[in-house]
Amino acid sequence: MAAASTVTAPAADTSRLGALVRNRALGKLLLLAVVAAVLIPIVNAKWASGSWPHALTVDLTGPLGKTSDWIIDNRDSHPLFLYFFGHISNAVVICVRGVYLVLLAAGWAGVTAAAGLIAWRVAGLKLAAAATAAFLACGLLGMWVPTMQTLALMIVAVLASVVLGAVLGLAAGLSDRTNRALRPVLDTMQVLPAFAYLLPVVLVFGIGVPAAVLATVVYAAPPMARLTALGLREADGGVMEAVASLGATARQRLLTARLPLARKQLLLGLNQTIMMALSMAVIASVIGAGGLGDRVYQALASVDVGAALAAGIPIVLLAVILDRTTAAAGERLGAAEPDGRRLHGLSGWGVAALVTIAVALAARFAGRIDWPDTWIVNIADPVNNAVDWMTSHLYSGVPYIGGTADWAGHFTTWVLDPVRDGLQGMPWWAVLLVVAALAWLIGTWRTALTAVLAMAAIGVLGVWKPSLDTLSQVLAAVAVTLVIGFAVGIAAARSERVELLLRPVLDVFQTMPQFVYLIPVVALFGVGRAPAVAAAVVYALPAVIRITTQGLRQVNGAAMESARSMGATSGQQLRQVQLPLARPALLLAVNQGVVLVLAVVIIGGLVGGGALGYDVVFGLAQGDLATGLVAGAAIVCLGLMLDRVTQPTERRAKKGA
Amino acid sequence: MRISMRMSIRVRRTTIGLAAAGTLLVATGCGAADMTKQSSPYANAKGAKTVTLSVQSWVGAQSNIAVAEYLLKHELGYRVDTVQVDEVPAWDALSQGRVDAIMEDWGHPDQEQRYVKDKKTIVNGGGLGVTGHIGWFVPTYFAEQHPDVTNWKNLNKYASQLRTAESGGKGQLLDGSPSYVTNDKALVDNLKLKYQVVFSGSEAAQITQIKQFAKARKPFLTYWYQPQWLFKKVPMTEVKLPAYKDGCDADPKKVACAYPKTPLQKYLNADFSKSGGKAAQFLKNFKWTTEDQNEVSLLIADKKMSPDEAAKKWIDEHESTWRAWLPK
Amino acid sequence: MSTTVEKAREEGAHTDAPVFSVRNLWKVFGPKADRVPGDAELAGLSAAELRTRTGCTAAVRDVSFDVRKGEVFVVMGLSGSGKSTLVRCLTRLIEPTSGGISIEGEDVLGMDKGRLRALRRHRAAMVFQHFGLLPHRTVLDNVAYGLEIQGMGRAERRAKAAAVVEKVGLEGLEQRRPGQLSGGQQQRVGLARALAVDPEVLLFDEPFSALDPLIRRDMQEEVIRLHREEGRTMVFITHDLTEALRLGDRIALMRDGKIVQLGTPEEIVGSPADDYVREFVRDVPREQVMTVRRAMRPADADEVGRGPAVAPGATVSEAIEAVARTGFAVRVMDDGRCLGVVDHARLLGVVAGTGAGSGVEAGSGTDSESGAGAASEAGAGASASASAGSGDAGSDAVADVTPPGEEVA
Known part of the structure; x- marks a missing residue:
């Protein structure tokens, strides 16, 4: 055992031991090695098996199956459902319906006008034009009604998320105890793939809009709560003290100082909540959310990339507009406002409301309340032709480099298989040890403990093998993502033009529902794990590229200047100054990459990725709580472990402030 | 005078306020709220009568829906909402009234027992007229070269030819969406076949893969079912499995026989069946043939027509068929 | 000018009770801080010993002094000497561990929440080193903030605030936001905010140490001018000896939480109580x-x-x-x-x-x-x-x- 030998060697030479302990990283490893040397022989003697020992698993199939049956049998009679969930569900239906009817009543003209005017008030003329164009595009693509359905669902879900998040955030921001209790939960929810949420919600609420809204709220509220708490906690101590010194009551302190001081974080929270709600609204189509997501999902079923794209584009447009608008609002908050702006602002809103009503009425009297059918542009055919051409020419037999199918085959045989077999062949305690070492090296003993416990929980749940399969896909996808992401990120950081060209591409890929590119990916790479990995790479790349570019760009100018002044070539500058200084950003990129990749590798269950993703899909498709929930829990643990293993201590410390 | 006017305005305001509050109370209620009786918020949006149909992910089901939707809309004046749900959850949704009807069911005895027999929230809506059959298929071009591949006993001989990167050292048996009824893993084990079941995770992925194989004229072995429009694009031949006998698939772990032939059924929500008026009657009457369904499916999936256009085309050509479905 | 000073002094002579009277004040941070002041043995330990023995830090140790009406009372010391903690104890922004504080004879430590709030609202206002302005409010609204939380109506408080804004020389900047002002201007806003509530005592916590030397000089002049004009009692915390000597009627020199010498600038410079003070004032002209x-x-x-x-x-x-x-x-x-x-x-x-x-x-x-x-x-x-x-x-x-x-x- 390697562990034992490292323990005895330094003990012989005390001076070397001292030197080793002085090095923190080595010290940690050493300690871990000691612990391992003691524990592993015992554990190995007791449960000698390569894979997770069967004796240590808990079979939840029976109880979960019973729970599921009980819920279905009692859903229309038990008071818990009648008097609690029933009302929640009812309220959701009423709210969504109310918003939907308002949107329909406003007609396409009214809604478009309102969107443009709101964007104008909040973010200026440029975005107003963009918002108007985006809504018109939704109409042109023939997606007006689904867009309104999604919008209605989004509005309700976002409002509920914001309220829920703000309340939680307020509690955590004002009470240390709540904060300590809530933070690990929120941290964890942040890294969960959306797919893992669906099944329990569906079971309680059944397929349909209430389930979709609630799943969305559960998914989208955490960032709001986190950022609210963060904003409240980070309120400038000096200001708070000054306010207290003037004799403000607790209420006054909160309302006139603490909350206004947190405005930026609150808006950032709103922004993130909207983005997450939108991405979830699409995924929730699997459980009957309707709207645009459903169109994408249905198009996927008939292998119709063009139709999927027609529904996907409005989603991208909505996302980009909402993101830019809330971000611009956040930037404006800090900026100077000329005199008397506030009053002007009020009247501005009045004008906006009046124009909206006027436009809506005009359209109504002109009999143009529905989007005219003749104004619809069909993009499905050309897109499908393009995709067909692409797949048929790239799939196989391309001279010299081989087709994409060959690549996928090679990737599976030479990368995915060895990694998976390697992981699954490793003794289970060795896996835990590696996880502990990585997490400890990058974080504290707490991180290491969380990571190891999460990994062990996977074993206990009895899904050790599929989880390692999923893990192997994640690792492979992350590796590819990082290689490409760093390369492109560096290129973009060094050239404004590259960055400018990349920006819209990144926007689109970041917000495009993953469902849309699952089919082209299958067409190119066949069914199996390779396409799942490819989809994950496509999804995670934008974030990695962005963070890399930003990290490199923000490197201290003085350091760069001094390097230049000493005559460093640009390559030297990059290697010796930029990359080392951008290390925190690069680590963040790794962390984000891992979390995003995991999310899509799970969805990869839809294209033959198998493992946990397939189990979740299977659970949803068959209403099988035992399979689905266990797989979902395993994904949660896997996400937790991966996050802890890749999350540098600095970031945690900052978050803890 | 003025005072009284002002008073009356105030009174009116209070009344409106009270009314609003009252509505909300009634709406969200202090009483019991049975969410199994709530309909979609998008339903009846413009005062029209709405029917909500469950669409399953395969194209055949889409064809049923497309034709039914078109006729409900244009002949009977209904508004139709469709929700894409997998099969088992669709039963649940149907029981709750979230959807009014499932047009094509491939047999779910457990669900039937629970909802039709025990809870009585779902009723059988009669047969669709189409018979479904699940089996293992190889492409006809491959079967013609190697006629003996169509017997399961010879499958092991071809395992090496049917290998892919994903299946590793064994042959690949391509399986479909997780929502489908399948015994394939057990079959492979019990028939001692050197094959690896590779789940494609969705029908879309499976079809795409089959088409890519066909384009390259590669051999493959896949789980597939009839009726299916893909047979017209990629002719496939069934591999004979040990014959189906009643009850041979009772224990899912010991299955070693072929899949049965299933007359596909329609199911309706019990309330809708009673009070759904013409729409319910129409859906009960709806019955067509495998060929009809395939015709529409092919238009949708291969000619990339929208379901609506495809339905219209079929309806224009088969008036006599659908006339009979309309309630008198 | 001479008349106001005279008036102030006369008033000072009339009221016997000092504005602030501090007796044996302790502030100890750390676990079980309460036991330190009462325990003669612990109380006698040096700061380092106390920390190793109990894990506590005594920021203020057994401090007593009176602040007389109309005077500028300066508390001076290097960073870590406990002076900022001391001034915060006066209005219980930091709760003292033991001892007594009274304002014009009224016990501060015995005040309930409402009385304490009234004290902070009307009797003692503070100016902070880092200004503590609300970034989302205009200058005028920042100045009026103290009045706002007292519940004063919008028009009235704005009128009052406008007058104070003028007094501190910020006319024309009323609608700016703090972020658009220089450091000196921001501190004028801080000063105006404290003045707006017309407190009996102004507390300054190193108000000018974040400012450039020239601006600091300006602000010191401003304080001297205000004091001359209004004769308001001031407690002024600083680590800058020159500033202390310029402004202070009396100076309390703190070291490690204790007052090592209390006296007029002349006494401090002329007859340092110990070597520490002597070293401190060595370079004073x-x-x-x-x-x-x-x-x-x-x-x-x-x-x-x-x-x-x-x-x-x-x-x-x-x-x-x-x-x-x-x-x-x-x-x-x-x-x-x-x-x-x-x-x-x-x-x-x-x-x-x-x-x-x-x-x-x-x-x-x-x-x-x-x-x-x-x-x-x-x-x-x-x-x-x-x-x-x-x-x-x-x-x-x-x-x-x-x-x-x-x-x-």
Whole structure:
């Protein structure tokens, strides 16, 4: 055992031991090695098996199956459902319906006008034009009604998320105890793939809009709560003290100082909540959310990339507009406002409301309340032709480099298989040890403990093998993502033009529902794990590229200047100054990459990725709580472990402030 | 005078306020709220009568829906909402009234027992007229070269030819969406076949893969079912499995026989069946043939027509068929 | 100007109770902090020992002092000496561990929430080192903030705030936001906010240490001007000795949570209580702080009738100027009586830090006023204006200083 030998060697030479302990990283490893040397022989003697020992698993199939049956049998009679969930569900239906009817009543003209005017008030003329164009595009693509359905669902879900998040955030921001209790939960929810949420919600609420809204709220509220708490906690101590010194009551302190001081974080929270709600609204189509997501999902079923794209584009447009608008609002908050702006602002809103009503009425009297059918542009055919051409020419037999199918085959045989077999062949305690070492090296003993416990929980749940399969896909996808992401990120950081060209591409890929590119990916790479990995790479790349570019760009100018002044070539500058200084950003990129990749590798269950993703899909498709929930829990643990293993201590410390 | 006017305005305001509050109370209620009786918020949006149909992910089901939707809309004046749900959850949704009807069911005895027999929230809506059959298929071009591949006993001989990167050292048996009824893993084990079941995770992925194989004229072995429009694009031949006998698939772990032939059924929500008026009657009457369904499916999936256009085309050509479905 | 000072002093004489009276105040941070003040053994430990023994840090140790009405009371010390904690204890922004604080005879530590709030709202307002302005409000609304939380109506508080904004010289910037102002301007807003509630005491916590030297000088002048005009009691925390000497009527010098010396600037510089204080004030230009009262010796018979005359409160540097001009020793005249003379040797002794200062006090103890308590009693108003004027050591300062010292005494 390697562990034992490292323990005895330094003990012989005390001076070397001292030197080793002085090095923190080595010290940690050493300690871990000691612990391992003691524990592993015992554990190995007791449960000698390569894979997770069967004796240590808990079979939840029976109880979960019973729970599921009980819920279905009692859903229309038990008071818990009648008097609690029933009302929640009812309220959701009423709210969504109310918003939907308002949107329909406003007609396409009214809604478009309102969107443009709101964007104008909040973010200026440029975005107003963009918002108007985006809504018109939704109409042109023939997606007006689904867009309104999604919008209605989004509005309700976002409002509920914001309220829920703000309340939680307020509690955590004002009470240390709540904060300590809530933070690990929120941290964890942040890294969960959306797919893992669906099944329990569906079971309680059944397929349909209430389930979709609630799943969305559960998914989208955490960032709001986190950022609210963060904003409240980070309120400038000096200001708070000054306010207290003037004799403000607790209420006054909160309302006139603490909350206004947190405005930026609150808006950032709103922004993130909207983005997450939108991405979830699409995924929730699997459980009957309707709207645009459903169109994408249905198009996927008939292998119709063009139709999927027609529904996907409005989603991208909505996302980009909402993101830019809330971000611009956040930037404006800090900026100077000329005199008397506030009053002007009020009247501005009045004008906006009046124009909206006027436009809506005009359209109504002109009999143009529905989007005219003749104004619809069909993009499905050309897109499908393009995709067909692409797949048929790239799939196989391309001279010299081989087709994409060959690549996928090679990737599976030479990368995915060895990694998976390697992981699954490793003794289970060795896996835990590696996880502990990585997490400890990058974080504290707490991180290491969380990571190891999460990994062990996977074993206990009895899904050790599929989880390692999923893990192997994640690792492979992350590796590819990082290689490409760093390369492109560096290129973009060094050239404004590259960055400018990349920006819209990144926007689109970041917000495009993953469902849309699952089919082209299958067409190119066949069914199996390779396409799942490819989809994950496509999804995670934008974030990695962005963070890399930003990290490199923000490197201290003085350091760069001094390097230049000493005559460093640009390559030297990059290697010796930029990359080392951008290390925190690069680590963040790794962390984000891992979390995003995991999310899509799970969805990869839809294209033959198998493992946990397939189990979740299977659970949803068959209403099988035992399979689905266990797989979902395993994904949660896997996400937790991966996050802890890749999350540098600095970031945690900052978050803890 | 003025005072009284002002008073009356105030009174009116209070009344409106009270009314609003009252509505909300009634709406969200202090009483019991049975969410199994709530309909979609998008339903009846413009005062029209709405029917909500469950669409399953395969194209055949889409064809049923497309034709039914078109006729409900244009002949009977209904508004139709469709929700894409997998099969088992669709039963649940149907029981709750979230959807009014499932047009094509491939047999779910457990669900039937629970909802039709025990809870009585779902009723059988009669047969669709189409018979479904699940089996293992190889492409006809491959079967013609190697006629003996169509017997399961010879499958092991071809395992090496049917290998892919994903299946590793064994042959690949391509399986479909997780929502489908399948015994394939057990079959492979019990028939001692050197094959690896590779789940494609969705029908879309499976079809795409089959088409890519066909384009390259590669051999493959896949789980597939009839009726299916893909047979017209990629002719496939069934591999004979040990014959189906009643009850041979009772224990899912010991299955070693072929899949049965299933007359596909329609199911309706019990309330809708009673009070759904013409729409319910129409859906009960709806019955067509495998060929009809395939015709529409092919238009949708291969000619990339929208379901609506495809339905219209079929309806224009088969008036006599659908006339009979309309309630008198 | 002289009239306001006079008025302030007269009022001071009328009210006996000090504005703030602090007795045996302790503030200990750490686990089980309460036991430290009561335990004679623990209380006697040094800061480092206390930390290793108990894990506690005593920021304020057994501090007692009075702040008299109308004076500028400076608490001076290096960072970590506990001065900022001390000032926060006065209005219980930090809750003291033990001891007593009273404001005009009323026990502060016994106040309930409402009384305490009233204290903070109306009686003592604070100006902070980092301004503590609300970034989302305009200058005017920041200034009016204290009034707003008192519940004053919008129009009224804005009118009041506008008047204060003008008083601190921020006219025309009312609608700016703090982020658009320079540091000096921001601190003027902070000052205006404190003034707007018309408190009895203004508390300053190192208000100018974040500012550039030139702006700091401006702001100090501003405070001196305000004090001259309004005679408001001020407690001023600083780590800057020059600032303390310029502004303070009395200075409490803190080290490790204790007050090591309390007295007028002249006493601190002239007779440091221990080596620490001596080291501290070593580089102070003594001639600008010391008065001739402390440097003089009894006059010989022939000296009584000749030479330039100065008031007892005049600084040594003024006397030097007079001696250099006339060539004779300076007579210290009070009410037409010659108290003594200051000659070359005495003056040089002050400048060199050898002769006068402690020497005079210890050696001859010329009169009762050189005793710590009594000297400051009489000199409160005078030395305030003396130190205020002496900053520049210009000739106008002499003119400013001489009369009041004469007349009042």
